[in-house]
Each structure stands twice: as C-alpha cells, then as structure tokens.
Amino acid sequence: MAAGLSFIGCAGWSLSRAVQPRFPPEGSHLQRYAGRFNAVEINSSFYRPHARATYERWAGDVPEGFRFSVKLPRGITHERRLAGCGPELDGFVQQVAGLGARLGVLLVQLPPSLAFEPATVRAFAQQLRSRHAGPVAVEPRHTSWFEPGVDALLRDLQWSRVLADPVLHEAGRWPGGWPQRVYLRLHGSPRMYYSAYEPALLQALAWRIVQALDQGIEVWCIFDNTAAGAAVGDGLALVQALAAR
Template sequence: MQGPGIFIGCAGWSLPRDVQSAFAPDSSHLQRYASRFNGVEINSSFHRPHSRATYERWAEAVPPAFRFSVKLPRTITHDLRLLAADALLDDFFGQIDGLGQRLGCLLVQLPPSLEFQPAPAGGFFAALRQRHAGPVALEPRHASWFTPAVDAWLAQHRVARVLADPVRHEGGRLPGGWPDRIYLRLHGSPRMYYSSYEPQTLQALAKRIALAAAEGREVWCIFDNTAGNAAAQNGLDLRLALDQQLG
C-alpha cells in the first residue's frame, strides 16, 4: 500500500543481489524494480542523451501508476549554466516525450558555484515552462538560493526546491519553493552515496511524508545512496514504515 501522490524510489533501477528476492522475477531490471517501487529518478540523462525510443521502451515496461523523474542534462545546467539553452531544451523534450503520461517530474540540479540571479534564472524557467507545464524540482547548491525571497520566487514559477541530505546550508533543512510538491533526495549520511539510513530516521521520515500527503501535497522521496548499495533496502524499509503510518 502507498498513498496517492507519494512516489518512493531510487536513483536508477539497479537492484543489489541481496535485495533481489524482494522483487518479482520479471524479465527486465526495470520491470523487477517497478514491482515494488512506483517511482524512479533517471540520472543517466544528466550525463548523456537517450533516444525517444528508449524512453518509450521504459514507459511501456512499467505499470500505469508508475512515474519517472528525469534529470536535466549537465550541458544545460553546468556547461551553459542555464543560459541560451533553448536548442538543448528542445532536444531534451523531444527525447523525454517518449515517456508520455509516465513522466512524473523534471529534476534540475545546479552546480555549487551557480548563484541565484533573477534575470538568467527567470529566462531559463520561462523557457522551460514554455515546453513543460508539469512538475519541476530544483536542487540548488549555492547558499544564495536558500532564502525566503527566493522560495517565494520559485513558488511563482511553480518550482519546488529539493530538500537534499546531507544539508549544505541552514536554509535547506526544509523543502521550499512551490508548496504543493515536496521532493527529497537522500544521498546518504554521513558518507554521501554510501551510508545507509538508520531505522529511526526512516520512521521519522515516514511520519513527515504521511503528514505532507494528508495535507494534499505530492511527495517524491529518492534514495541516491547507491554506491554502497543501500538505496533499494532503504526504499523498501521506508515503504514499510509508510504503510504503517497510512494504516
């Protein structure tokens, strides 16, 4: 059981051997993953493009309620730093349109050196919104993004600010931006990408997610502690804790 509007999953659908028995023995890794999780974050799109046919194949492999979050390419966010990205945005949307109704969210991760500046950021999100009316989550990493004024600015653009763990800046201890969507990226703590989360942490997280869902918010919780093979087990444990919260 999992409440509507709650998407729990991992960054990628690779399943470590020690948890594979918890998943259905389907024909592909993605189908096995989707037998227990209802959401996934595609990070490979950050590093390289995928064809529209590839996205179509992925969409066809999952149940109707399953959703993909897709990370924007680093050529847009890190190389161009959000400037003059129209052509690359067109290419990107031409690819991910293959997901159809299975596209759940776009993830925009910024480099740590990219400060908030209203003009270039506004131009970028205007261009993005011309092509995409659906959910967008932003993971900024420069301190200038973590202020009440910027949260209000993001809310005007209907962009949720990611709560990422470990927290880099005091203002990032809570999600921000568009209030109707919460996007959590759990990278592992204290050792990023490796550390597993303790049961008490997952129990507390389940309570927060259940409360947010009860308030009508859409919640994404993505485990990115994949280097130490902890993500899938943490995701399964969170699902169990959340089921207990939701009754």
C-alpha cells in the same frame, strides 16, 4: 481535501544480487523494480542523451501509476548555466516526451558555483515552460538560493526546491518553493552515496510524509545512496513504514 500522492524510489533501478529475492522473479530489472517501487529518478540523462525510443521502452515496462523523474543534462545546467540553452532544451524535452503520462518531474540540479540571478532564472523558466508544462524540481547548492525572496520566486514559477541530505545550508533543512510538491533526495549520511539510514530516521521520515499527504501535498522521496546498494534497502523500508501507517 484529497490526500496527496507519494512516489518512493531510487536513483536508478539497478538491483544487486543480494536484494533481487525481494522483487518479482520475472522481467527486466526495471520491470522487477517497478513491482515494489512506484518511482525512479533517471540520473544518466545528466551525462548523455537517450533516444526517445528508449524512454518509450522504459515507459512500456512499468505499470500505469509509476512515474519517472529525469535529471536535466549537464550541458544545460553546468555548461550553459541555464543561459542560452534553447536548442539543448528542445532536444531534451523531445526525448523525455517518450515517457508520456509516466513522466513525473524534471529535476534541475545546479552546480555549487551557480549563484541565484533572477533574470537568468526567469528567462530559463520561461524557456522551459514553453516546452514542458509538467512539474519541475530544482536542487540549488549555492547559498544565495536559500533566501526568502528566492523561495517566493520559486513559488511563482511552481518549482519545488529539493530538500537534499546531507544538508549544505541551514535553510535547506526544509523543502521550499512550490508548497504542493515536496521532493527529497537522500544521498546517505554520514558517508555520501554509501551510508544506509538508521531505521529510526526512516520511521520519522514516514511520519513526516504521512503528515504532508494528509495536507494534500505530493511527496517524492528518492534514495541516491546507491554506491554500495543501500538505496534499495532504505527505499523498501520506507515503503513498508508508509504502508504500516
């Protein structure tokens, strides 16, 4: 069995002055960021569209093995709530196609109020698949999504269910859906978006990731505790821990 691939990074590539000495000295922030990480999650696409040319420029700033995860716009997930959003999907998929082979995963983050409705999910998945053949990860937050039957449907769709920390529902302590891809989003704990993770937790996380890689599973781990700059330090510590193993 071939080993899986790991993609470690942050939500965005902002580098504070304090961490910049840990990155290559030349280039844009993205180019410097990509000197230490092999993935990034674009969250700004949730709030506003980016021109295809912008995605093309970003793709040109990173090495061949680097991958982007891109969050779907809120107009699709929070306003349309996955229903009747064909024109919005057309625009978004056309834009992110500018990343070419460096597009890794589309991230579908759902509002906490959006309960699971199988017909809506199947119809949306069909619409998305007809426009995009690549990997999809979904981050549901309503309790109805954390049931065995839902997990079976996500496996059929080959969608990964995000494991997000802090955990909102007991069943969310483990990743779900498509088992060949694990997508972790770490928001910081105990204070979301601010707190750094303890070194012991990052070491344990590295051990779990190595176990998954040995089983041929692809693992994404994105640190979203960016409000006070903790994400970059945590990400670098995890990269180092994985290298040591």
